[in-house]
Amino acid sequence: LREEKSVSKNVTVVILAGGQGTRFWPMSRVKKPKQFLSMLDTGHTLIQETVKRLKPLVSEENCVIVSSAEHYSLVKEQLPKVQIISEPRGRNTAPCIGLAALYLLRNNPESVMIALPADHVIKDEEKLVQAFRQGIEAASSRDVLVTLGVPPTHAHTGYGYIKKGEGTAGGLYRVASFHEKPTLENASKYIESGDFYWNSGMFIWRAEVILDAIEQHIPALHASLMRINEAIGSGSEQAVVKEEFEKITPVSIDFGVLEHADNCEVIPAEPFGWSDIGSWDAWAEYFVEKKANFIKGQALLIDSEGCIIHSEHRMTAVLGLNDLVVIDSGDATLVCKRERVQEVKKIVDELRRQEKENLL
């Protein structure tokens, strides 16, 4: 216990909350994306859930939320005690992880960072915490970039996969390779082999180690971060951050760093009921089994199977349609086939093109 305490004091959780949640239109909106919504009827928003489930590791004060500047007051309102880093512009995950690492490193050279998205769902939170403890142990004692790997339950084509290599210390494995969202055929092969994990997008590393890796694999980003570093604490800090973020090329930490680094490891977590709740389909499957009707609000279904209905403002009646999704936000209604929920952002793109700002 004493040892864990001493490790934990170095740990900061960095929550990446810059997403727009466009696949959850019309509920998720530019002004209030999905991570700030109470999507799961728990009485808490997704980002509040994320902070809450990590309390056994770190207090709210030791959480840093990296989010869009325009959501500052939303974060402040939902999580009054967290630290907030405002991105002047969304530049994907590598720049905001780098920026967070910079701040952490200035405070504590031994700083261990857990980086994770704001909008995931975990059913068995204790197992998650256990996996993070393994990761903290590894990242504290070795110069490694650790990804939390989720044992796959089926050939999901919406997730990235990690192939494990040889075992290292503490039950971890070296990463043999990262694989982007695969075809169904490839996903099935991955599952059969038993050597693959889903990439959870949850990482553990020391701030120093990830900054070194950024320097090696995205030197331009590192240079920007160094210019920001010089300005920190001065009157021009905000201006420099803004200026550099204008210039930075958007890139994910996976694509920009991890796929090139040779010090990546993976923790094969015990199954903890993970979902990235990446679509209305995944949202419904959180509540009911795959392909069952799921209704939130008022609905009447006649000859209709496998439908997802979110209708809290009025009655939605569906007649003779299977696998339909109807989401009514009050000022907009989405109707689409369940198999096409991944494309909902096309609607948002089109509304943006039509300059329908109030519907974005």
Next chain:
Amino acid sequence: LREEKSVSKNVTVVILAGGQGTRFWPMSRVKKPKQFLSMLDTGHTLIQETVKRLKPLVSEENCVIVSSAEHYSLVKEQLPKVQIISEPRGRNTAPCIGLAALYLLRNNPESVMIALPADHVIKDEEKLVQAFRQGIEAASSRDVLVTLGVPPTHAHTGYGYIKKGEGTAGGLYRVASFHEKPTLENASKYIESGDFYWNSGMFIWRAEVILDAIEQHIPALHASLMRINEAIGSGSEQAVVKEEFEKITPVSIDFGVLEHADNCEVIPAEPFGWSDIGSWDAWAEYFVEKKANFIKGQALLIDSEGCIIHSEHRMTAVLGLNDLVVIDSGDATLVCKRERVQEVKKIVDELRRQEKENLL
């Protein structure tokens, strides 16, 4: 002209406005069914349109609306000058036509009745009026029950058909037989033969002649009507009408009388762009060609063809669905396949079973 004037003075238009319009849920509601709605963007409701298009034949004062007692003030508001007969209970068309005939006959033994539904659409109103003139001529001079036949344009399975027999006077034909809504195969045969018309549900006869036919073919109804006749003008008139309508067996004038009568004739009208606007599908086809997207209000369609969207209260976005119908009334949304719009009343039936009175 003088002759027509003398004929016209006997003519009363009886508009059957007792329908519930359940296939137009959620727009059409128990408290305000489709005939009282401005469905066609003309600035008038369907029942107002019906009165208006017959103005070349009869004034508003010579129109009688037969409608449910609960819609009395709706009729009064929309058509202040018409006469109103309130049905205490909907009993299909034969009882209300009989009741109207009774009142007309008391006022004028030569009374000629044009009976027609309140919710049809006619594109060429002049041709309709011309057909009615033929019918008035025939019904004034012969003891016949005249139906206005519409030359069919395609093998519609939602209409009744009339087979013509030998020609009579004035361009009319005897009716060889009436045929209920046919199968597609039979409908196709009917069209090929050239001997069939759509049954428009628009009739011309003298009040005396239809009452005689009711006496012959539905004697129980005739007996009820005679009891009402005795009470007319007395203090018990309303009570007797109510009592008799409780007892009367519901039956249509087609099924109860016309199919059995041997004095039926049909006017083969010149095509006048008739539709009974019997479903959301027919409604859309009033505005655009069959199978085209039709949008009233705000909608965004992506990869979606042949959709009917009525969304005046919010944006409706449809992704990847063909032949979809979405109707948003404000307090309810209907989503169904275009090919199943005839079944919308199943939703109303189910809402009634669930006692959701405010949604009926």
